[in-house]
Amino acid sequence: MTDKLTPIPLVFWRSTAGREPVREWLNELPRDDQRTIGRDIAKVQFGWPIGLPVCRPLSRGLWEVRSSLPSKREARVLFGFDDGMLIALHAFIKKTRETPADNLTLARQRLKEATS
Secondary structure (H helix, E strand, C coil): CCCCCCCCCEEECCCCCCCCHHHHHHHHCCHHHHHHHHHHHHHHHHHCCCCCCCEEECCCCCEEEEEECCCCCEEEEEEEEECCEEEEEEEEEECCCCCCHHHHHHHHHHHHHHHC
16 A cells, blocks of 8 residues: 655745746746755655755745755755745845845745644
8 A cells, every 4th residue: 555645835925016026036046956955845845844954944834945956056945834835925135144134034924824
């Protein structure tokens, strides 16, 4: 008897104007980078709970998917959970060791909007 893996559903945070910033950001990346990030997100969807090096908790309900891209850059997709769904809130190319506070603030604000 085989168990069928069921992924955690993924949704992109959507602004009141109907924009999906994470999806738009992904679509602007080179194809190989898109594939790498997609695979890493799928690892979270199918393997939750999952830890380093792919996923790391930040604080107050925020998590990050950590992707080392073929373009030799580091990408982060910040997400949270609501009603059994993974919500992609914000994404960026990492340029410093610490996650910039404005990225965390924006993701927390979007998570609050999504869960209220």
